[in-house]
Amino acid sequence: xxxxxxxxxxxxxxxxxxxxxxxxxxxxxxxxxxxxxxxxxxxxxxxxxxxxxxxxxxxxxxxxxxxxxxxxxxxxxxxxxxxxxxxxxxxxxxxxxxxxxxxxxxxxxxxxxxxxxxxxxxxxxxxxxxxxxxxxxxxxxxxxxxxxxxxxxxxxxxxxxxxxxxxxxxxxxxxxx
Amino acid sequence: xxxxxxxxxxxxxxxxxxxxxxxxxxxxxxxxxxxxxxxxxxxxxxxxxxxxxxxxxxxxxxxxxxxxxxxxxxxxxxxxxxxxxxxxxxxxxxxxxxxxxxxxxxxxxxxxxxxxxxxxxxxxxxxxxxxxxxxxxxxxxxxxxxxxxxxxxxxxxxxxxxxxxxxxxxxxxxxxxxxxxxxxxxxxxxxxxxxxxxxxxxxxxxxxxxxxxxxxxxxxxxxxxxxxxxxxxxxxxxxxxxxxxxxxxxxxxxxxxxxxxxxxxxxxxxxxxxxxxxxxxxxxxxxxxxxxxxxxxxxxxxxxxxxxxxxxxxxxxxxxxxxxxxxxxxxxxxxxxxxxxxxxxxxxxxxxxxxxxxxxxxxxxxxxxxxxxxxxxxxxxxxxxxxxxxxxxxxxxxxxxxxxxxxxxxxxxxxxxxxxxxxxxxxxxxxxxxxxxxxxxxxxxxxxxxxxxxxxxxxxxxxxxxxxxxxxxxxxxxxxxxxxxxxxxxxxxxxxxxxxxxxxxxxxxxxxxxxxxxxxxxxxxxxxxxxxxxxxxxxxxxxxxxxxxxxxxxxxxxxxxxxx
Numbered sequence: 001x002x003x004x005x006x007x008x009x010x011x012x013x014x015x016x017x018x019x020x021x022x023x024x025x026x027x028x029x030x031x032x033x034x035x036x037x038x039x040x041x042x043x044x045x046x047x048x049x050x051x052x053x054x055x056x057x058x059x060x061x062x063x064x065x066x067x068x069x070x071x072x073x074x075x076x077x078x079x080x081x082x083x084x085x086x087x088x089x090x091x092x093x094x095x096x097x098x099x100x101x102x103x104x105x106x107x108x109x110x111x112x113x114x115x116x117x118x119x120x121x122x123x124x125x126x127x128x129x130x131x132x133x134x135x136x137x138x139x140x141x142x143x144x145x146x147x148x149x150x151x152x153x154x155x156x157x158x159x160x161x162x163x164x165x166x167x168x169x170x171x172x173x174x175x176x177x
Numbered sequence: 178x179x180x181x182x183x184x185x186x187x188x189x190x191x192x193x194x195x196x197x198x199x200x201x202x203x204x205x206x207x208x209x210x211x212x213x214x215x216x217x218x219x220x221x222x223x224x225x226x227x228x229x230x231x232x233x234x235x236x237x238x239x240x241x242x243x244x245x246x247x248x249x250x251x252x253x254x255x256x257x258x259x260x261x262x263x264x265x266x267x268x269x270x271x272x273x274x275x276x277x278x279x280x281x282x283x284x285x286x287x288x289x290x291x292x293x294x295x296x297x298x299x300x301x302x303x304x305x306x307x308x309x310x311x312x313x314x315x316x317x318x319x320x321x322x323x324x325x326x327x328x329x330x331x332x333x334x335x336x337x338x339x340x341x342x343x344x345x346x347x348x349x350x351x352x353x354x355x356x357x358x359x360x361x362x363x364x365x366x367x368x369x370x371x372x373x374x375x376x377x378x379x380x381x382x383x384x385x386x387x388x389x390x391x392x393x394x395x396x397x398x399x400x401x402x403x404x405x406x407x408x409x410x411x412x413x414x415x416x417x418x419x420x421x422x423x424x425x426x427x428x429x430x431x432x433x434x435x436x437x438x439x440x441x442x443x444x445x446x447x448x449x450x451x452x453x454x455x456x457x458x459x460x461x462x463x464x465x466x467x468x469x470x471x472x473x474x475x476x477x478x479x480x481x482x483x484x485x486x487x488x489x490x491x492x493x494x495x496x497x498x499x500x501x502x503x504x505x506x507x508x509x510x511x512x513x514x515x516x517x518x519x520x521x522x523x524x525x526x527x528x529x530x531x532x533x534x535x536x537x538x539x540x541x542x543x544x545x546x547x548x549x550x551x552x553x554x555x556x557x558x559x560x561x562x563x564x565x566x567x568x569x570x571x572x573x574x575x576x577x578x579x580x581x582x583x584x585x586x587x588x589x590x591x592x593x594x595x596x597x598x599x600x601x602x603x604x605x606x607x608x609x610x611x612x613x614x615x616x617x618x619x620x621x622x623x624x625x626x627x628x629x630x631x632x633x634x635x636x637x638x639x640x641x642x643x644x645x646x647x648x649x650x651x652x653x654x655x656x657x658x659x660x661x662x663x664x665x666x667x668x669x670x671x672x673x674x675x676x677x678x679x680x681x682x683x684x685x686x687x688x689x690x691x692x693x694x695x696x697x698x699x700x701x702x703x704x705x706x707x708x709x710x711x712x713x714x715x716x717x718x719x720x721x722x723x724x725x726x727x728x729x730x731x732x733x734x735x736x737x738x739x740x741x
Contacts, residue, residue, distance in 0.1 A: 175366035
């Protein structure tokens with residue numbers, strides 16, 4: 001059965017890493033819904049957060065093949081219930097449209113915030129799950145959304161085991177030369 | 178240590194010397210000229226084999242790696258030189274062959290500008306290398322090469338590519354080479370979990386019909402002796418994958434044959450009759466398993482592999498041992514009970530009898546005088562006592578050789594398994610000979626595959642290598658023709674092949690050659706070839722429409738292997 005999975009991949013920060021990671025998905029004809037990458041809590045170790053819809057079997061095999069990459073420390077797969085996740089969305093609307101109705105109400109109801117107001121446009125920011133940022137988009141549509149940009153998912157896991165503990169375990173799992 | 182100033186190009190060669198490289202297969206060109214210039218001063222220390230096409234270089238390096246157990250080294254220039262390596266990289270990747278390929282690249286200020294002979298070889302080769310990188314500074318060269326050798330050889334071996342810009346080759350650096358022994362994100366030497374091996378031993382000890390499948394992993398971990406000891410103590414019948422041939426002596430009474438689509442009858446059908454299946458250093462390729470949903474469902478599966486991603490990838494293992502084969506076998510030897518499985522082994526022999534008799538029946542019905550491929554292979558096997566290194570290409574001749582050559586020595590079977598690369602054998606045989614100069618090397622190639630890389634006859638001529646080449650000429654792309662006959666209503670679409678005069682062609686390269694057309698001349702032809710001092714090409718005309726049996730058709734289960 002297909003489900004949404006969040007794959008977290010911990011890697012070195014080397015040139016082409018994004019390509020190496022995505023090739024594993026491409027090979028299996030899997031489409032990535034979103035991907036984000038940034039340095040993790042461990043200095044020099046990068047964290048990729050990849051969201052996709054597929055079967056557990058496929059995603060488990062993908063994780064195995066990701067871990068084969070030389071520059072990958074470890075990869076994890078989680079169901080939505082096992083992670084706390086968030087996305088950020090930015091909406092650019094005409095400042096003039098403020099007069100066309102109750103934008104203030106929409107912003108309040110969505111707990112969104114205004115980042116900047118320019119004589120011509122303003123930028124609204126909303127963090128939340130896709131459904132929430134999408135709903136705000138729908139509600140702002142009547143006022144004319146000039147631009148809309150949404151980030152990929154970032155996620156942290158619910159279990160308390162830290163990545164540095166995994167790192168230690170991995171080192172110990174290997175014979176020393 | 179005093180640091181010496183070297184150019185990046187010299188650093189490349191010096192680094193290779195520290196890694197004890199004695200042979201390089203390559204082809205020069207613009208972007209790798211500084212490295213070739215440096216190599217000129219090392220002519221007496223390193224043997225460079227000038228090939229006729231970069232694909233030849235990489236297949237030769239594969240042959241070298243497979244027979245020597247060392248890492249094959251390849252030099253190629255940027256652009257087309259680099260892209261000509263792609264088939265070989267993919268082949269080495271899927272067949273776990275350790276290679277270090279060094280490609281020249283345009284100067285770093287030109288990267289990304291569509292400069293002359295620029296290709297993004299790092300990008301292109303990413304999915305078909307175990308690791309690759311681009312070096313743009315001379316000082317990074319030693320470290321990159323050290324990493325490359327470490328990665329290529331350790332864990333499950335594979336090909337590595339290093340792309341070095343021309344300016345990095347020209348500029349100077351302090352040379353201080355440190356061998357790589359650890360990469361913090363890479364864990365190639367899994368510590369064995371003893372309790373898992375104990376579980377495996379328990380299953381084996383309780384089994385009534387245990388069955389052992391071996392793959393190339395045995396040879397890659399140098400576990401041949403341990404395998405023999407384990408097999409003899411436990412009494413388990415042993416079958417081999419295509420790439421595993423040679424890891425267990427084929428003349429051993431417990432050896433039951435070769436697995437898979439065109440494998441032997443008994444090893445396939447018994448897969449679905451055993452109660453414990455022990456797979457070591459093999460990956461359940463689809464050509465081995467047939468329909469996986471009907472594969473060994475009745476059996477408990479023990480899978481030992483160094484590559485964690487292979488465990489549970491195709492066949493769910495009841496006991497998955499993430500380990501080097503040698504290490505796991507050493508422990509298993511102590512844990513398993515000494516046993517004999519006489520009646521179970523007899524079942525394999527009975528099934529083998531059915532196969533032999535059925536094939537003989539079919540042969541009787543064939544009244545033509547034409548030579549058959551299996552006759553040639555059987556006679557070669559006899560004349561060489563199963564002790565030659567045999568290099569095959571891809572197709573019917575490959576399967577016939579796998580079936581009928583009695584591989585009694587380890588690292589004596591060189592073939593393109595996973596990728597099925599036609600054109601592999603001729604260059605791979607050249608490399609195989611350099612990797613094992615004291616052993617006889619015989620390449621068996623079809624008329625189709627030979628013509629994919631026949632330019633490497635030039636390499637044989639120039640490098641004065643002593644190898645024997647047999648062309649089994651059936652004037653067809655035989656395997657495809659067989660499928661057309663069986664599944665496409667004999668519509669022989671573009672599979673008949675007109676070939677040049679191979680004997681004259683060989684002689685044009687100053688390689689002695691002759692042709693055998695009749696059964697009565699076969700033995701003498703083979704003896705003449707084997708006894709010739711120097712390289713020799715023997716063309717053997719074989720039946721046009723011979724089929725390879727047994728055969729498992731697409732989607733069939735191992736129980737449904739066909740004998741005719």
